[in-house]
Amino acid sequence: MINVHYSYREGDAKEPTHFSSENATIEQVMSILTEYPWDTEGNLPTEEHAGGGIFVEITNHNKQEATFQIVPFGNEHCMLFANVVLKKGFLGIFGKQSVSKDFEELTPEQAIERIKPFLSVSVPSIYEELASI
Known part of the structure; x- marks a missing residue:
């Protein structure tokens, strides 16, 4: 299952509006990623309140x-x-099996291309790929 949560400012609003797409298809996720207002959200002054962004969550029955x-x-x-x-893992520490990666200074297109292949594979496959980077 793929869930997408995203937020951005609409019009002159100072606070972002939040949106969610539960049980999204790959096509819906790609549409959200490509239609997101990257230029306006990225150029907001730092003194603005909370910023926008996109959060994609892929889960399985395990x-x-x-x-x-x-x-x-x-x-x-x-x-x-x-x-x-x-x-x-036990207590979130012992036996935990996880991997985290940060990719900084990407263009939105590069970020989308990084995520796209992971939308159609299993969570363990994503783990293996990220662990090898």
Whole structure:
């Protein structure tokens, strides 16, 4: 299952409006990623309140999850954070099986291209791919 949560400012609003797409198809996710207002969200002054961004969550029936967070900043730049948890472990520490990767200074197009292949594979496959980077 793929869930997408995203937010951006509409019109002259200072606070972002939040949106969610539960049980999204790959086509819906790609549409959200490509139609997101990257240019306006990334160029907001730092004194503005909370910023926008996109959060993609992929889960399976084994309670394994892969999450991707894209945060726009500056002119046509963003940061991508990826996190995969296969086993939560005892007390969240012992036996935990997870991997996290940060990709900084990407263009929105590069971030989308990084995420796109992961939308059609299993969570363990995403884990293996990110662990090898």
